[in-house]
Amino acid sequence: MSYVNLINSNVSLAFNLVKDLAVDALIVKASRSDFDFTTGATDQTFTSLPAKAIFVEEKKSSKEVNTSVKTVMIKTRESGDISTLDKLSVSNVIWNFTNIVRSNGYITIAEVAREV
Amino acid sequence: MGKYLDLEKDIFSVIQQIVDSSAYKVYPANFVATNPGNKFLRFAVIPAGKGINLKSVSGLLIIDIFTPVGDGPRDTSLIADALDSKLVGKSIKTGSIGTTQLGDSTLDAGRTDKDSPSLFRSTYTIPFNFYGV
Numbered sequence: 001m002s003y004v005n006l007i008n009s010n011v012s013l014a015f016n017l018v019k020d021l022a023v024d025a026l027i028v029k030a031s032r033s034d035f036d037f038t039t040g041a042t043d044q045t046f047t048s049l050p051a052k053a054i055f056v057e058e059k060k061s062s063k064e065v066n067t068s069v070k071t072v073m074i075k076t077r078e079s080g081d082i083s084t085l086d087k088l089s090v091s092n093v094i095w096n097f098t099n100i101v102r103s104n105g106y107i108t109i110a111e112v113a114r115e116v
Numbered sequence: 117m118g119k120y121l122d123l124e125k126d127i128f129s130v131i132q133q134i135v136d137s138s139a140y141k142v143y144p145a146n147f148v149a150t151n152p153g154n155k156f157l158r159f160a161v162i163p164a165g166k167g168i169n170l171k172s173v174s175g176l177l178i179i180d181i182f183t184p185v186g187d188g189p190r191d192t193s194l195i196a197d198a199l200d201s202k203l204v205g206k207s208i209k210t211g212s213i214g215t216t217q218l219g220d221s222t223l224d225a226g227r228t229d230k231d232s233p234s235l236f237r238s239t240y241t242i243p244f245n246f247y248g249v
Contacts, residue, residue, distance in 0.1 A: 032150060034143075035142075035144060040124070
């Protein structure tokens, strides 16, 4: 077995061991064209990929709007890199990726936010 | 259509000319680019100044010029000159409300981009007046 597969299978095992702390999620990946200055818009297409996610921390702010910012750990070996264009869907709630904190090709730690 | 959209369309039309005549990509502010390369432009229209009447406004067109770190200032100067040829002193009218007139440009010394250390960012600034009638 290659080291890549060994690490990936152990990451999968770890996500299974935490049971319901790891929730089923969809990574909604955006693919877009360059900006069109004639129309002032851009064409975007979205692809949903299943992933396991563990919410690690939550910060709430209500200074101007009620915002929830969560730090999430996602198994991203299958889905590939995440960008701030992408979204995370958990239980039909859409979260926007606001900051990709760390990624090693197997797990991505990111901040997601939404107005509540 | 209001003065801000009219102004935006004027600026976009001249930016489209820059896109058509250059090898590098150009993006507006608040647009997340995918694969922009290491030589590209990002601009913001800031209509924050007073106009001569209620349908007019003045402001700045700020264009960040991104080039590779370590390659020296020549690329930036060439791009700024190319921008000058399209922008300085130009008068643009694409909408129904007014005309955008661009002034003379300035270019700052530049610095390594704080978000991407492989990029050098210089800021090209040109004032404009939008005259609405």
